[in-house]
Amino acid sequence: MSFPRVVPIAKRKVDYKVRNRIMGASMLYTVGFYGVGEYFGWWDKYILDRENSSPEGIVKKVQEDDEKMWTKWSMKMLNTTVEKSRRIVNDQFLENMPLGMKHHVNDPRLQMGYNPDQHPGVPPHLPAGPDQPGYVQVYEGAPGSAPTLVRREDLITYTSSKSSQGGAGGETAITNS
Numbered sequence: 001m002s003f004p005r006v007v008p009i010a011k012r013k014v015d016y017k018v019r020n021r022i023m024g025a026s027m028l029y030t031v032g033f034y035g036v037g038e039y040f041g042w043w044d045k046y047i048l049d050r051e052n053s054s055p056e057g058i059v060k061k062v063q064e065d066d067e068k069m070w071t072k073w074s075m076k077m078l079n080t081t082v083e084k085s086r087r088i089v090n091d092q093f094l095e096n097m098p099l100g101m102k103h104h105v106n107d108p109r110l111q112m113g114y115n116p117d118q119h120p121g122v123p124p125h126l127p128a129g130p131d132q133p134g135y136v137q138v139y140e141g142a143p144g145s146a147p148t149l150v151r152r153e154d155l156i157t158y159t160s161s162k163s164s165q166g167g168a169g170g171e172t173a174i175t176n177s
Helices: 016-040 055-078 082-095 099-106
Strands: 135-138 148-151
Antiparallel strands (some): 135 148
């Protein structure tokens, strides 16, 4: 025989009487607390669907929803004039327009049919300065940083599905009659 000898682990002793009384008391307390709260009306404020349980409640809820929607839509659509809504749409369009398109739309010198005689007060198109006539300054960095110079031709790219100008569609001639 060797020392220390291995002793088997004994089962834990459980007092079932105390355990059952504690569990029973906690269950009884929970059910009793719920019953007393129901009797005194403590849980009525937590009922979410109380209005839908009666016909009057349903009518009242539908009327409230209708009033909310009417208010929402009247603020959005009914009280605005066509001119005001058109101005709002145009302003949003101009805000979201790409930078090159803004330059192209706002500068009459970049538009088709520009005649310098029609715009006598507009200086020649030199947005990047007289030393760089073919460039535009783009301020896209932090305030105070140097602007990026972009060529005027690179501001807008016109794409076509034709492989060449005289390609698939044949040639068209514009004549003044």
